Amino acid sequence: MSLKIYLDGKFVPEEDASVSVFDHGYLYGDGVFEGIRAYSGKVFKLDEHVRRLYDSARAIMLEIPMPPQEMAAKINEAVNINGLTDAYIRVVVSRGKGDLGLDPRKCPRPTVVIIAASIQLYPQELYDKGLEVVSVPTNRIPNECLNPRIKSLNYLNNILAKIEGINAGVIEVVMLNRNGYVAECSGDNIFCIRDGVIRTPPVEAGILLGITRGTVIDLARSKGLQVIETNLNRFDLYVSDEVFLTGTAAEVIGVVKVDGRAIGSGKPGEITRTLKAAFEELVRS
């Protein structure tokens, strides 16, 4: 069935949802985006995602041509118009159509796209058994070059890391920052647990402030668990009792091997399973 896509002010059939080859989102990756989920007909953390989108846009001096409330309404409409209840939603705002030069002043109107599609979940087996990850040579981009808090259309840094992981036989990777500390994964945030204490890299480590990350930190604290945002190195991961990742697509997923070292018992750990269950309850409540 053909999806209806929001493109520049109206919903059009997916066959007609095309963007110019002169769009600077295409030519230069000049733009921002969000990945959002809807569960049982309700968009999860919609306000948080819209806020992050507008923050990303502001940081790259891109003015989204509608107020945040209207964006939120269009995101809801994109889900409803396609008759979806559980959905993965992609919002993309690019600099728009310009000429072949870099100058964004040649792009008078940003392009706004909202795609609400059915969700492709990771196989259940990965959640039961846990993921294997490796750390990769490509470091996360330093904050002062292109802050990873900006969810920009420039994902080449993450894609290179992902390719290095695929070449090593894994589907997710640990990216370090240039100081050698753990930053995040190619499309997920990372946590580790030792002696019951949960630790995750701080924003200064050069990460996207994941909305799932924030949700899981809140859930853990509400259960009386200690969560510390602190620099971690690979050693900290290797000696952890548990490691898990968070992200909109993956939700909460256990990691059982890092750079060939088995983590804990080699199975997703107890706290990971507790937090995963709590997250599932939250999104389905």
Ligand code: PMP
């Ligand atoms: N880090 C990166 C680089 C990501 O692309 C994502 C996915 N958007 C995340 C972390 C997780 O963020 P969220 O929980 O908001 O999906």
